[in-house]
Amino acid sequence: MTSLEQSLSLSLSLLFVCAGCVGALPSGPPGAAGAGAGGTTGAGGTTAGAGGAIATSCADAQNVLLYYCLNCHVSPPQPIYANLDLQSPNPERRLVGVPAYDGASGACIGQGNLLNRGTLPATGIFIDKMNFTQRCGSGMPYLGSKMSDAEIACLQAWANGLVMLVGP
Numbered sequence: 001m002t003s004l005e006q007s008l009s010l011s012l013s014l015l016f017v018c019a020g021c022v023g024a025l026p027s028g029p030p031g032a033a034g035a036g037a038g039g040t041t042g043a044g045g046t047t048a049g050a051g052g053a054i055a056t057s058c059a060d061a062q063n064v065l066l067y068y069c070l071n072c073h074v075s076p077p078q079p080i081y082a083n084l085d086l087q088s089p090n091p092e093r094r095l096v097g098v099p100a101y102d103g104a105s106g107a108c109i110g111q112g113n114l115l116n117r118g119t120l121p122a123t124g125i126f127i128d129k130m131n132f133t134q135r136c137g138s139g140m141p142y143l144g145s146k147m148s149d150a151e152i153a154c155l156q157a158w159a160n161g162l163v164m165l166v167g168p
């Protein structure tokens, strides 16, 4: 186990501890609690949804993004990497209700949004690609292998928080 995996599984167990906190919303931007702190402290916010509580943040989301995604999806966005910036603030504005990139490197033109509005748990091209269940282009990380279940769950929670932030 890498220390990233260890800290992730710790945060995830914290998330499950918080699974009873139905209705408790994250107090800040999703993922902010653990930003820069090594990420073992923040329990995720949860919200009620069909089938029980849905995690809406993950303290380690920034670390997971840094490790797996920001090699390519940096700020300013690079047209060869689908022009997607997962680094700068307010990622919800670049993901939620935003259609796939229609430039030359885009493999998902006209195939829907990166994250869909108003759906929890979050759905969309972002979610499909990180689960390697995409219908267009490659799974992410590009040319890499699938992230661990804990890492995928962390980014799913982060994405849920972005969808919540934008609202229905």
Ligand code: HEC
Binding pocket: 065, 068, 069, 070, 071, 072, 073, 080, 081, 082, 084, 099, 100, 101, 102, 105, 106, 107, 108, 109, 114, 125, 126, 129, 130, 136, 137, 138, 139, 140, 141, 142, 143
């Ligand atoms: C080595 C570079 C690289 C890395 C690392 C990478 N990507 Fe990508 N990403 C690409 C390229 C190239 C495309 C365009 C081709 C495609 O969609 O398969 C893309 C496309 C995407 C898209 C679709 C964007 C659109 O508008 O069509 C999403 C969402 C995405 N990546 C998410 C991620 C996530 C999440 C991670 C980390 C888990 C990640 N990527 C890691 C290179 C990368």
